[in-house]
Amino acid sequence: MTWIAIRMLTGDRQKFFGLLFGVAFSALLISQQLTIFINLIERGATAVYNIPTANIWVMDPVSRTPDVALPMPPTALDKVRSVNGVEWASPLLRSGATVRTPEGDLEGVTVVGVDDATLIGLPKKFIQGSREALYEPDAVIIDSVGAAKLFPEGFDPIGVRLELNDRRAVIRGIVDVDPSFTSQVILYTRYSNALAFVPGTRNRMSFILASASDGLTAKQVTTRITEATGLKARTREEFARDGVDFIIENTGIPVNFGITVALGFIVGVAIVGLTFSLFIRDNIKQFGALKAIGVTNNKIRMMVAAQALLVGLVGYGIGILLAAIFIASGAANSPDFKGFYTPWEIPVLTAFVVITMILITGWLALRSVLKTEPAEVFR
């Protein structure tokens, strides 16, 4: 009877496409919004992951994320270096500043000052220029998304002079990094330059980047650093997670995306439920006739289940495919979506949502079929 059920459904093209649209729309909305949400909040961790060499971040105890940090005195660096188990430690400065472009536009930027001697803190992947270029006078390295934001498409920014907090800065390279949560332009420079670029306060060092000695885990060393110095020390993974948690706890983003995902589910249930009910209502005489002829309720259940399964599978496939195309195309073509990817958990979660939707609507539709008395075909 399965082929009869499928033909009953697919033959009514209007309702079949309506059902597919409902499921696909729902799957698209849910998976696309969840993917954007996950990628967006993961940007709270990009500042940490953009510096792959450091597996320990040390900071003032009140600091929370790479962008919410209380600077420490320079002596903190020596304290950390003296802790047993620390392989090396170097300073990092992160601070906001304002840059004026040659065209006179103003743009907020994040200045990242990396260790003068080792350049630890500088991203690895260069699109243009090299690490050594940072030793040139007033040199800054700009991130690729920032370059796209500051300059017109096709413009080569190498050698361009910027006015950074009233000081001269010259772009000497472009690095490929994932943008931060705010997508602010990032300018990397040497620590000594950064001190000059950023307005002075008594303490300037935002973080100390460190690495654990061989034979010790980063977690063991962070515990030692905290015990010995009173500073807050986090492993890279912990600090990355802190950045993500900060966004979740301090913005309305999870609620807003949650509402959109819930709406996707509700609208999906409404469209699919209504269309499925209409389909069943239009075919109720045929179902009644089948029951009269001798089709058992179990076979009727199988028929409706086959119809729901077909709609669910095809609709889910279309929705997920469209969402994946959207994300992949966005990641390839738009700086706003740079680095976006679809985690495997999202298609799985969306599948569960679609299954729930299909179960609810299928059950509602089936109820009316099962309640139909075969004798009604004679009325």
Add this chain to the structure above:
Amino acid sequence: MSDKRTAITINGIVKEFSAGSQMIRVLHGIDAEIRSGELTYLVGESGSGKTTMISIIAGILYPTDGSVSVFGQDIYSLSDNDLVRFRLSNIGFIFQQYNLIPTLTAAENASVPLVAAGMKRDEAVERGRAMLDKLNIADQADKLPRQLSGGQQQRVAIARALVHEPRLVVCDEPTAALDAKSGRRVMDLLREVALAPERTVIIVTHDNRIFDLADRILVMEDGRITHDGEEMPDH
């Protein structure tokens, strides 16, 4: 020559429906016997109880009281599943509105009882096609119901009712939607294909154009059989 043995025995059938707090009795203890090899008409005004009666005979509506024996089987003593299986094997249905599945071809519609019984699709559709051939509409086998005329749709419905060679065929107003000529042709077909010594056909109708084709007419009024004869009573 047809063998006129008893095919269906109806004993004291009572049917009541609830209407709010009240129970309305639509059949008042009906007794009747229907013989095989005959076209039996169940005739009556709207509300006389003939649809309820045929539903009970066909095993799709439980009576409040009484019993129905179809070819020796007390059908309401069967379990629900057994009753469904009994219907599938022994009863063919022809509905007034045909109730064909609009997205299946004529041959596929005709094959539905065989598919429901578990026969493979290709074989079932072939047999459906053969039945359509018997009913002289083999050339319409691949068309959808909406591409067929009312008479052709009725023939497909007849093919569906007969394809699994049931012993009892119940028809609800089979000619109501047809013109006189098509109606008589359908009745001729029914007589030709459905009637055999071990078979019987019951037709609910108030189409007086086909009364002369009946072997037997049962007239119902207010839930009772008021006439049982070969012709309609004179009023």
